[in-house]
Amino acid sequence: MNQFYDVTAISADEKELKRIATKYGVKNHHIEMTRTISPLDDLKAVWKLYRFLKKEKPELVHSHTPKAGIVGMMAAFLAGVPNRFHTVAGLPLLEATGTKRKVLNFVEKLTYSFATKVYPNSFGLNEIIIQEGFCQLEKLKVIGKGSSNGINTSYFDKTLFSESANQSLKEQLKIEADDFVFIFVGRLVGDKGINELIAAFKTLTSTALSDHLNLNLNLNRKLLLVGPYEQELDALKTDTLQEIEQNSNIISVGFQPDVRAYFAIANALVFPSYREGFPNVVLQAGAMGLPSIVSNINGCNEIIKDHQNGLIVPVKNTEALAEAMRDLVDDEILYQSLQHQSRKRIMENYEQEVVWQALLAEYKKVTDHV
Structure with missing residues (x-):
């Protein structure tokens, strides 16, 4: 994507973030996030990301993982980012029960409500989201035949x-x-x-x-x-x-x-x-x-x-x-x-280049790039 867009990677693990950003030649910004249910820490992360997005004014924010999803989509919505994409690469809530399940269901729905597009990375996941009533149908789409990133078969050989x-x-x-x-x-x-x-x-x-x-x-x-x-x-x-x-x-x-x-x-x-x-x-x-x-x-x-x-x-x-x-x-x-x-x-x-091109097509639909 950095051949077509000015990309900034945002993540919690600062050391790993800098390594990846250097490897792929993109800018980076560190926002601390937890992987547990932690409302106060999450609100702090939303606030910090909101301030960053208000300053940078990106065309598009694309989030991955449940925690980065709720933080990223809420902050992007509040900051007025016009295009807010979220990839669903799994639902931890499927193994939860009782009050925890209700909380996670609510957070999932909230994440999707802030997003303008939601990309389940498998057709089975797409069906689960529909069955659970998490998202409006018009927001949902599976890229290609599934996967978030495809696979580089020249590398994995x-x-x-x-x-x-x-x-x-x-x-x-x-x-x-x-x-x-x-x-x-x-x-x-x-x-x-x-x-x-x-x-x-x-x-x-x-x-x-x-x-x-x-x-x-x-x-x-x-x-x-x-x-x-x-x-x-x-x-x-x-x-x-x-x-x-x-x-x-x-x-x-x-x-x-x-x-x-x-x-x-x-x-x-x-x-x-x-x-x-x-x-x-x-x-x-x-x-x-x-x-x-x-x-x-x-x-x-x-x-x-x-x-x-x-x-x-x-x-x-x-x-x-x-x-x-x-x-x-x-x-x-x-x-x-x-x-x-x-x-x-x-x-x-599942060749990677095919998935990349399909995702790029999604970006081009909503940005100024031709």
């Missing part, structure tokens, strides 16, 4: 990583040449399905020896976890944490700025999330040639077609998850069939 580089990383992580490696990439929190994933993998490894003896099937299975814990926001169960620590077949490497090398040594993505918008990690895994096991939720079940480029399992179902993982390990014909379609489907439907 397994052929960029040599066999020697892959072997070196495997040795570092103590992964053997004949290990079947499941990978999860994302925050290690409850609503990403980590409790179910660890329980399913425990079942898989505990039955692996008997399977091997009786049926001569693959014994070596590893689970590679790439991502940070967020215990203060969505804590994992104690049993889950203990299993991650004690199971020698589970390898946790924490947050990694570049996940491609880890995809390159894996065989399949497992992503049993409870809720998503349009998960980038599933796009990334597919572009790297990996089939995916995903939960049957919006976004995931749009990228993955069951038994075409991956497997779809019910949400929060440990048994079904373990069975799907076992199928990929033990059924080589199934695995190769899914793998063959993985990168092809992403390239045909």
Whole structure:
């Protein structure tokens, strides 16, 4: 967008904001925001952003994430910004109940009321917004076939990583040449399905020896976890944490700025999330040639077609998850069939440049640029 517009990036994490702004050659402005329900802090953020927008007088403000959405859309509305776009990349409220759900519903409606356009990043999310009555229909639109940003398949490409580089990383992580490696990439929190994933993998490894003896099937299975814990926001169960620590077949490497090398040594993505918008990690895994096991939720079940480029399992179902993982390990014909379609489907439907052009067209409709 900075080829067509004077772009300013605004975010809460000042250090990361400056790094990204420098990388992409855009201006930046730091506004502190929390990720929790914090009305006083949120109003302070709205006030600070309002003052900045009144001074800068932008043609368009485009917000992402629920908290940046309410802060950004309210401040832009109050500052008289004519074009106020909000991308919905997931609804945390779907897992909330009681008073918290009512509060989050209200905030979501308020965000959309301040926006002039609302872009759910999947068709499933679009349907949920309509069903919940969050937004006027004329404001809603899904860009392209879904996704907030598409995927750069030239960047996420397994052929960029040599066999020697892959072997070196495997040795570092103590992964053997004949290990079947499941990978999860994302925050290690409850609503990403980590409790179910660890329980399913425990079942898989505990039955692996008997399977091997009786049926001569693959014994070596590893689970590679790439991502940070967020215990203060969505804590994992104690049993889950203990299993991650004690199971020698589970390898946790924490947050990694570049996940491609880890995809390159894996065989399949497992992503049993409870809720998503349009998960980038599933796009990334597919572009790297990996089939995916995903939960049957919006976004995931749009990228993955069951038994075409991956497997779809019910949400929060440990048994079904373990069975799907076992199928990929033990059924080589199934695995190769899914793998063959993985990168092809992403390239045909979610190439980044296509999404960018579609979004640029939305901007051009409402700005002075031709």
